[in-house]
Amino acid sequence: MADLANRIHNPNDAPVDNAAAPAEANGAEQLIDDGANGGIVDSTYDVEVKLSDLQNDASSPLSSGVSSFEELGLSKEILDGLLAMNFKKPSKIQEKALPLMIRDPPRNMIAQSQSGTGKTAAFVLTVLSRVDFKKPEQPQALLLAPSRELARQIQQVIKTIGRFCNNLIVEAAIPGSIPRGTGVRASIVVGTPGTVVDLIRRRQFDVSQLKVLVIDEADNMLDQQGMGEQSLRVKNMLPKDTQILLFSATFPDNVMNYARRFADNANEIKLRHQDLTVKGISQMYMDCPDESKKYDILCKLYGLMTIGSSVIFVKTRESANEIQRRMEADGHKVSALHGAYEGQNRDALLDDFRSGRSKVLITTNVLARGIDVSSVSMVINYDIPTKGPGDREPDHETYLHRIGRTGRFGRVGVSITFVYDRKSFEMLSKIAEYYGLDLVQLSPDDWDATEKKVQEVIKSSRARPDYAPNPLGN
Numbered sequence: 313m314a315d316l317a318n319r320i321h322n323p324n325d326a327p328v329d330n331a332a333a334p335a336e337a338n339g340a341e342q343l344i345d346d347g348a349n350g351g352i353v354d355s356t357y358d359v360e361v362k363l364s365d366l367q368n369d370a371s372s373p374l375s376s377g378v379s380s381f382e383e384l385g386l387s388k389e390i391l392d393g394l395l396a397m398n399f400k401k402p403s404k405i406q407e408k409a410l411p412l413m414i415r416d417p418p419r420n421m422i423a424q425s426q427s428g429t430g431k432t433a434a435f436v437l438t439v440l441s442r443v444d445f446k447k448p449e450q451p452q453a454l455l456l457a458p459s460r461e462l463a464r465q466i467q468q469v470i471k472t473i474g475r476f477c478n479n480l481i482v483e484a485a486i487p488g489s490i491p492r493g494t495g496v497r498a499s500i501v502v503g504t505p506g507t508v509v510d511l512i513r514r515r516q517f518d519v520s521q522l523k524v525l526v527i528d529e530a531d532n533m534l535d536q537q538g539m540g541e542q543s544l545r546v547k548n549m550l551p552k553d554t555q556i557l558l559f560s561a562t563f564p565d566n567v568m569n570y571a572r573r574f575a576d577n578a579n580e581i582k583l584r585h586q587d588l589t590v591k592g593i594s595q596m597y598m599d600c601p602d603e604s605k606k607y608d609i610l611c612k613l614y615g616l617m618t619i620g621s622s623v624i625f626v627k628t629r630e631s632a633n634e635i636q637r638r639m640e641a642d643g644h645k646v647s648a649l650h651g652a653y654e655g656q657n658r659d660a661l662l663d664d665f666r667s668g669r670s671k672v673l674i675t676t677n678v679l680a681r682g683i684d685v686s687s688v689s690m691v692i693n694y695d696i697p698t699k700g701p702g703d704r705e706p707d708h709e710t711y712l713h714r715i716g717r718t719g720r721f722g723r724v725g726v727s728i729t730f731v732y733d734r735k736s737f738e739m740l741s742k743i744a745e746y747y748g749l750d751l752v753q754l755s756p757d758d759w760d761a762t763e764k765k766v767q768e769v770i771k772s773s774r775a776r777p778d779y780a781p782n783p784l785g786n
């Protein structure tokens with residue numbers, strides 16, 4: 313507990329050093345449900361820091377040495393796709409990784425970069441640069457992701473960046489997407505490993521001419537406790553010279569050693585764990601008196617303020633359902649999404665959240681990784697992520713991925729982790745120590761201060777001078 317106490321950041325002692333602001337938030341209107349006064353207050357914040365400013369800051373992972381995508385030698389169709397997405401400049405990971413990945417002869421890559429810094433576009437551009445569009449129905453690239461939601465999201469990014477590439481066909485290989493007996497007729501396939509293994513085994517998916525295998529969230533996908541076995545099975549069914557690209561924000565040492573064998577002779581872009589957190593995310597914790605009070609505190613938080621969209625992470629599907637039920641009964645509009653829901657239902661729930669039709673999403677670790685919804689400005693760790701036998705260890709990696717659902721590509725965000733006893737304090741303390749975090753304490757006894765601390769971040773427009781570390785850790 314003492315460790316965490318040392319890391320408590322008290323905004324009353326020092327000026328609040330707030331984080332970077334999003335270009336998109338310029339002039340954004342925030343609706344604050346001011347529970348204390350029972351009214352809704354409109355307030356407009358001026359945001360001074362633009363994405364272009366962040367991209368010119370050499371220390372930011374959003375910046376790069378090259379001023380344009382043209383310098384990377386991509387085709388006109390791909391460049392037009394990037395232009396249409398309003399991607400003006402590559403981020404650091406895009407600048408560093410792309411030249412190494414698109415070069416011939418192809419070489420494997422293990423690439424790490426903070427959450428929300430544009431890893432998807434880095435591998436999507438590589439895949440698009442390798443596909444022969446004269447063979448639109450011949451699978452040439454396979455991308456694996458840990459959840460159907462992430463696979464669908466990547467599929468969408470490929471379609472969007474590749475919209476000017478003639479004859480581009482991208483298919484999702486997720487449960488229920490390809491009926492038995494139907495062949496995969498696409499040049500690019502994005503899927504979850506179990507479904508992909510089944511499709512290859514049943515000879516629905518011809519992998520004989522595959523050139524690239526991308527594994528997103530690779531540490532999770534190669535972990536023997538996770539999907540490691542399935543990913544290895546997929547790899548073993550591909551041509552031996554398939555280029556392998558492994559991406560994640562986190563690569564714990566044991567998985568990194570395995571990743572090096574999985575993708576042999578790979579180029580590597582790595583980060584030190586002290587450099588992993590995104591400075592745009594202000595990390596806080598709520599000091600709850602005991603476990604039974606967590607729910608009331610959560611409701612009070614939502615009664616007090618509505619901040620764009622938010623995600624509440626819980627440990628189990630049952631608690632997601634239970635919190636949804638109770639919050640709805642208490643008059644809050646929330647959705648719950650987890651693995652027990654049937655696929656199409658999950659898709660519809662996430663689509664509603666993306667479009668802003670629903671603003672509060674209660675979920676489990678199934679959505680901890682990769683999901684990119686730029687309007688998310690708050691993440692709540694209702695339950696601390698844990699791992700290992702008896703859940704005795706804090707799960708550093710999942711913590712980082714969960715809070716990374718906010719603060720995407722230079723935007724600001726808040727994360728609030730609930731602690732309530734010695735054990736949860738110690739877990740969070742270990743996470744704070746591992747990443748070298750300065751956590752802000754929130755108290756349920758002083759809601760005015762809590763609201764102030766959270767709102768100060770959201771309305772802040774100042775990027776921290778140390779806004780972002782160098783992805784190469786030097």
Ligand SMILES: Nc1ncnc2c1ncn2[C@@H]1O[C@H](COP(=O)(O)OP(=O)(O)OP(=O)(O)O)[C@@H](O)[C@H]1O
Nearest residue numbers: 399401402403427428429430431432561682684721
């Ligand atoms: N060069 C760019 N210019 C502007 N926006 C970009 C650029 N590259 C990516 N983005 C945007 O940044 C956001 C985050 O990108 P992405 O989802 O690829 O992050 P990530 O690094 O994969 O994060 P995570 O580790 O959470 O999966 C996306 O909305 C994407 O459209």
